[in-house]
Amino acid sequence: MNETNHRPASFAEYVGQTQAKTVLQILCKSAKKKGTSICHTMLSGRPGLGKTTLCRILANEMGSNLIELIASNLQDPQQLTAQLAGLQENDILFIDEIHSLPRAVEEILYSAMEDGRITMVVESEYGDLMKNLGMSSKQTRTVTLDLPPFTFIGATTLAGMVSAPLRSRFIQTLDLEPYAIDELKQIVQNASSKMNFDISPTLAIEVAKRARNTARIALGHLKWIIEYCIATDSSASTQTVTEAFILKGIDDNGLTKIDRSYLQLLVNAKSPVGLNSIAASLGESSQTLSESVEPYLMQEGYIRRANRGRVAEQKAFNLILKMEVCT
Numbered sequence: 001m002n003e004t005n006h007r008p009a010s011f012a013e014y015v016g017q018t019q020a021k022t023v024l025q026i027l028c029k030s031a032k033k034k035g036t037s038i039c040h041t042m043l044s045g046r047p048g049l050g051k052t053t054l055c056r057i058l059a060n061e062m063g064s065n066l067i068e069l070i071a072s073n074l075q076d077p078q079q080l081t082a083q084l085a086g087l088q089e090n091d092i093l094f095i096d097e098i099h100s101l102p103r104a105v106e107e108i109l110y111s112a113m114e115d116g117r118i119t120m121v122v123e124s125e126y127g128d129l130m131k132n133l134g135m136s137s138k139q140t141r142t143v144t145l146d147l148p149p150f151t152f153i154g155a156t157t158l159a160g161m162v163s164a165p166l167r168s169r170f171i172q173t174l175d176l177e178p179y180a181i182d183e184l185k186q187i188v189q190n191a192s193s194k195m196n197f198d199i200s201p202t203l204a205i206e207v208a209k210r211a212r213n214t215a216r217i218a219l220g221h222l223k224w225i226i227e228y229c230i231a232t233d234s235s236a237s238t239q240t241v242t243e244a245f246i247l248k249g250i251d252d253n254g255l256t257k258i259d260r261s262y263l264q265l266l267v268n269a270k271s272p273v274g275l276n277s278i279a280a281s282l283g284e285s286s287q288t289l290s291e292s293v294e295p296y297l298m299q300e301g302y303i304r305r306a307n308r309g310r311v312a313e314q315k316a317f318n319l320i321l322k323m324e325v326c327t
Contacts, residue, residue: 006190006219015190017176050215058151074105080108090149106163185204191222207241229244262282263316
């Protein structure tokens with residue numbers, strides 16, 4: 001079983017994100033015909049929708065060297081300057097979570113993207129005379145460096161937080177969408193085949209239904225099923241898959257224990273509840289709730305934001321009522 005080699009390596013293997021994939025394929029074909037690099041592109045969408053995978057496929061299709069960075073690791077402008085100065089022709093520079101770039105670091109990208117050059121501060125030697133006089137033998141000066149043709153791909157889960165100056169310098173902006181159940185089913189089947197694990201289409205759908213419209217979660221569920229089957233000496237069956245998900249507290253809607261506790265709290269309140277109050281009641285941080293829990297609950301119509309807090313929708317009431325009947 002190979003659990004690491006499940007990512008698609010080409011556009012042909014990549015399932016879903018039809019619009020973004022088609023645009024990138026067109027950009028590849030055009031760049032190859034012109035003998036140029038692909039234009040600077042921003043990929044946006046919530047975590048787990050395939051931004052990094054698409055970028056790696058793009059590099060494979062173009063035969064380009066890929067440099068992957070995380071924005072939060074770039075706190076000093078000189079770090080990014082050094083990366084840009086080391087680029088070779090047609091390299092692809094990929095920075096994830098670009099909304100986290102400090103402004104001073106971000107500004108380095110402006111001239112690199114727009115004019116193909118950067119300004120560097122370097123030290124130069126005065127020589128032995130200055131040393132003999134007991135003075136510093138170095139001074140700093142600025143140097144403008146022309147960059148080779150390259151592609152910058154910026155990815156973000158919070159497109160609204162990307163600054164206007166940076167956003168305006170991307171030629172293409174592609175928004176990745178949540179996956180459909182059939183797409184997730186195919187992703188699960190493709191990955192299980194690469195992992196040499198046999199899972200039926202029916203069970204692949206059961207995994208997909210619990211994946212919260214996200215490829216990364218679907219693959220995480222698949223790996224858990226594999227681990228469970230190995231540990232229990234079981235084959236993938238309806239009973240085995242059900243047992244595995246019950247053990248993790250994941251229901252057939254993809255809701256976790258914290259999701260259900262969140263909904264139970266709102267249903268019981270029967271009036272708007274503030275995020276901080278919910279977080280305190282559940283023993284979770286408000287950031288965890290706003291970034292990991294609420295987006296899916298809102299997308300699926302369980303809750304909505306009101307002026308005075310969060311409100312449970314009828315779908316949440318129905319779910320909690322069903323849970324109470326079952327227990």
